[in-house]
Amino acid sequence: MRVGYGHQGIAGPSEESDLDAEQLKDGWLPLMRRWLEDAVEAGIPEPNAMTLGTVDEHGHPCTRTVLCKGLSPAGVLFFTNYESDKGRQLAAVPYASVTFTWVPIAKQITVRGPAERVSAEVTDEYWHSRPRGSRLGAWASEQSRPIRSRAELDAALLHVAERFGVDVDIPVRPNWGGILIRPEVVEFWQGRANRMHNRIRTSRHGDRWTVERLQP
Numbered sequence: 001m002r003v004g005y006g007h008q009g010i011a012g013p014s015e016e017s018d019l020d021a022e023q024l025k026d027g028w029l030p031l032m033r034r035w036l037e038d039a040v041e042a043g044i045p046e047p048n049a050m051t052l053g054t055v056d057e058h059g060h061p062c063t064r065t066v067l068c069k070g071l072s073p074a075g076v077l078f079f080t081n082y083e084s085d086k087g088r089q090l091a092a093v094p095y096a097s098v099t100f101t102w103v104p105i106a107k108q109i110t111v112r113g114p115a116e117r118v119s120a121e122v123t124d125e126y127w128h129s130r131p132r133g134s135r136l137g138a139w140a141s142e143q144s145r146p147i148r149s150r151a152e153l154d155a156a157l158l159h160v161a162e163r164f165g166v167d168v169d170i171p172v173r174p175n176w177g178g179i180l181i182r183p184e185v186v187e188f189w190q191g192r193a194n195r196m197h198n199r200i201r202t203s204r205h206g207d208r209w210t211v212e213r214l215q216p
């Protein structure tokens with residue numbers, strides 16, 4: 001299938017300079033923060049959404065979207081149910097790949113690396129920043145498990161809401177929490193005309209990082 005892109009094809013704003021290795025002189029984090037800000041400024045919905053890739057017990061890839069809830073020198077953070085498919089897969093093969101795709105600004109970032117659960121304190125702090133409804137939802141849902149109907153799901157939410165009552169703090173659901181991906185490889189992609197895109201990849205070797213340009 002060919003989709004009409006208009007006369008320009010995928011290309012960033014023409015006044016924007018070419019991505020180059022120099023922009024990674026302070027490492028992956030400042031540039032990633034800048035691009036995330038660019039996505040926010042461009043008004044992209046859910047700019048922190050990223051496609052998370054894991055592998056299942058057959059070595060087959062599985063992808064789904066999660067929201068990035070933290071960026072730090074340690075890595076990229078998201079929150080989920082540890083007993084979901086992704087949670088179980090990461091427990092078995094603790095390695096993940098995440099991709100942010102920002103089509104309107106012709107940018108993409110992929111981060112790969114080992115994935116680990118965060119401390120209970122980090123989860124607790126994030127959990128309590130979530131709206132009450134989302135916390136109840138996390139309690140009501142056995143994420144990734146089948147359920148017979150929507151009605152049963154709605155009943156499960158009512159049930160937990162009644163159980164906790166209105167004035168009580170909703171505690172962190174067991175087996176729910178943060179997962180931190182510790183970057184080993186980070187690739188920045190900037191769309192350019194004629195499919196001659198800019199790709200700069202930075203890779204960690206022990207505590208040393210290398211930077212290289214890849215062909216589009």
Ligand SMILES: Cc1cc2nc3c(=O)[nH]c(=O)nc-3n(C[C@H](O)[C@H](O)[C@H](O)COP(=O)(O)O)c2cc1C
Nearest residue numbers: 046049064065066067079080081084085086087144
């Ligand atoms: C924009 C968007 C953001 C999402 N963010 C999360 C998230 O942060 N955590 C999460 O567990 N699920 C999130 N989901 C739902 C997941 O994509 C997925 O359906 C769910 O986590 C179950 O995945 P699994 O069965 O592979 O474990 C999000 C979905 C969308 C479309």
Ligand SMILES: Cc1ncc(COP(=O)(O)O)c(CN)c1O
Nearest residue numbers: 066067079080081130134138143
């Ligand atoms: C099931 C689920 N869990 C967690 C999240 C993360 O976002 P939040 O903590 O803001 O609800 C999402 C976001 N769509 C979600 O769908």
